[in-house]
Amino acid sequence: GAGVSQSPSNKVTEKGKDVELRCDPISGHTALYWYRQSLGQGLEFLIYFQGNSAPDKSGLPSDRFSAERTGGSVSTLTIQRTQQEDSAVYLCASSSPRVYNEQFFGPGTRLTVL
Amino acid sequence: GDSVTQMEGPVTLSEEAFLTINCTYTATGYPSLFWYVQYPGEGLQLLLKATKADDKGSNKGFEATYRKETTSFHLEKGSVQVSDSAVYFCALSDMKTSYDKVIFGPGTSLSVIP
Numbered sequence: 701g702a703g704v705s706q707s708p709s710n711k712v713t714e715k716g717k718d719v720e721l722r723c724d725p726i727s728g729h730t731a732l733y734w735y736r737q738s739l740g741q742g743l744e745f746l747i748y749f750q751g752n753s754a755p756d757k758s759g760l761p762s763d764r765f766s767a768e769r770t771g772g773s774v775s776t777l778t779i780q781r782t783q784q785e786d787s788a789v790y791l792c793a794s795s796s797p798r799v800y801n802e803q804f805f806g807p808g809t810r811l812t813v814l
Numbered sequence: 815g816d817s818v819t820q821m822e823g824p825v826t827l828s829e830e831a832f833l834t835i836n837c838t839y840t841a842t843g844y845p846s847l848f849w850y851v852q853y854p855g856e857g858l859q860l861l862l863k864a865t866k867a868d869d870k871g872s873n874k875g876f877e878a879t880y881r882k883e884t885t886s887f888h889l890e891k892g893s894v895q896v897s898d899s900a901v902y903f904c905a906l907s908d909m910k911t912s913y914d915k916v917i918f919g920p921g922t923s924l925s926v927i928p
Contacts, residue, residue, distance in 0.1 A: 704857070733916075735918075741920060742903065742918050742919055742920035742921050743858075743903065743918040743921075745915070745916075745917075748915070756915070791857060791858070793857075793858075801846050801848070801863065801865075801907045801916070802860050802863070803858075803860070803916060804859075804860075805850075805857035805858040805859065806857050807855070807856055807857045808857055
């Protein structure tokens with residue numbers, strides 16, 4: 701596709717349920733990033749992928765959060781046993797080593813935990 | 815560690831007013847500096863960037879100059895339009911990690927009224 705896509709665009713879930721958020725990066729982009737944007741807050745870095753490996757997971761807030769990337773393309777962010785404080789917009793971005801430092805963002809998934 | 819500070823919003827301006835959004839950073843070494851913009855309901859997109867001291871980034875009438883002596887990267891536009899209403903994020907990228915990790919400021923919301 702032309703840009704980064706994310707699904708679903710909105711997700712409402714009950715506390716304690718697991719959720720999966722999907723990101724499709726721009727074709728050919730080797731780097732992929734997940735961020736969390738809480739209401740009125742900036743972007744909180746969660747995890748970085750280079751290809752299928754994640755050399756930087758330092759931003760994952762707890763062991764309830766995990767992410768994987770397969771085929772150097774699609775990535776899934778999984779949140780287990782969701783809590784109300786997990787409510788936020790989850791943004792995915794990708795970048796190409798040929799475009800210095802520029803990250804291309806998807807529209808985000810708005811997660812609401814009731 | 816590295817960090818980015820922005821002026822707090824929200825900022826409300828009348829159409830054709832002059833805009834300044836202040837941004838200062840803390841970093842060791844020589845980071846690259848960015849402004850990203852997030853229009854309502856959309857993901858972030860790169861607005862402009864500067865990679866070394868005294869560089870000026872510009873795009874869509876917006877400008878920002880990399881000032882190493884004051885560690886600043888203020889965003890300016892001479893005459894704002896209603897369509898400029900968005901959230902603006904200042905960011906830096908350092909090369910100390912094994913990849914170009916981008917650190918974002920908290921964002922400044924701009925509303926332009928006719």
